Amino acid sequence: MNTIDRSTDTLRVLAISGSLRADSINSALLRAAGALGGPEVKLELWDGLAAVPPFSEDDEAEPGAGVAGMLAAVAGADALLFATPEYNRSLPGQLKNALDWASRPYGRSVLTGKAVAVIGASPGNFGGRRAHADLTKVLKACGAVVVGDEVCVPQADTALGEDGLPATEELRTALTGLLDALGEAVRAA
Ligand SMILES: Cc1cc2nc3c(=O)[nH]c(=O)nc-3n(C[C@H](O)[C@H](O)[C@H](O)COP(=O)(O)O)c2cc1C
Numbered sequence: 001m002n003t004i005d006r007s008t009d010t011l012r013v014l015a016i017s018g019s020l021r022a023d024s025i026n027s028a029l030l031r032a033a034g035a036l037g038g039p040e041v042k043l044e045l046w047d048g049l050a051a052v053p054p055f056s057e058d059d060e061a062e063p064g065a066g067v068a069g070m071l072a073a074v075a076g077a078d079a080l081l082f083a084t085p086e087y088n089r090s091l092p093g094q095l096k097n098a099l100d101w102a103s104r105p106y107g108r109s110v111l112t113g114k115a116v117a118v119i120g121a122s123p124g125n126f127g128g129r130r131a132h133a134d135l136t137k138v139l140k141a142c143g144a145v146v147v148g149d150e151v152c153v154p155q156a157d158t159a160l161g162e163d164g165l166p167a168t169e170e171l172r173t174a175l176t177g178l179l180d181a182l183g184e185a186v187r188a189a
Helices: 025-036 065-075 093-102 129-141 169-188
Strands: 011-017 041-045 079-084 115-121 151-153
Touching: 011 025, 011 169, 025 041, 025 079, 025 115, 025 169, 065 093, 079 129, 079 169, 093 129, 115 129, 115 169, 129 151, 151 169
Parallel strands: 011 041, 011 079, 079 115, 115 151
Antiparallel strands: none
16 A cells, blocks of 8 residues: 655656667657656666567576566566557567566566556557557556556657657646556555
8 A cells, every 4th residue: 555655755667668769759758758757756768678588488497687687677666658669550579579578477477466557659640559459458468557548649750849848738648647647556556
């Protein structure tokens, strides 16, 4: 009960982008969310996705440093904020692969009970809606508690201004709403 008090404590949010691209609009949206969060939100953009190897049950006993680093980062966060591109109408394989690792051992995953929120983003008109839906489904299967509204950002390549912050009040409200939902879920846990 009440694991954080936002008047005095920090909400540690691990931000996970499903894109490995240097100029990723999904990673940029996560940075924007971090800038909007206020002093009580400490948002860290995770940079370990490329180091997570292909999942194999044969490697579960000794998964290696990439997986260990991911599990430690997730365990050390109060909540997770995902932003995913849409690849062929679903989430990118590298993100699904990382979640397959994080889902183990079955029933005792580091994701079990973890508060998570999801952003979908695409330069197209649908805002990565199908990737958002699939990522939400997978996170629930892993035992995570998905909170907040469905935030899908169409024309995401123009959604942020030169300052890296949302170009519209609508997007600003959507991002702060997800942070608020994560904070409320952590407080209520
Ligand atoms: C393999 C691949 C498949 C894609 N499929 C879709 C798709 O189904 N729907 C969509 O809206 N955009 C699709 N795109 C375009 C991505 O939305 C676009 O590249 C976007 O910028 C990727 O996100 P990022 O900027 O965070 O890397 C695809 C891109 C790639 C590389």
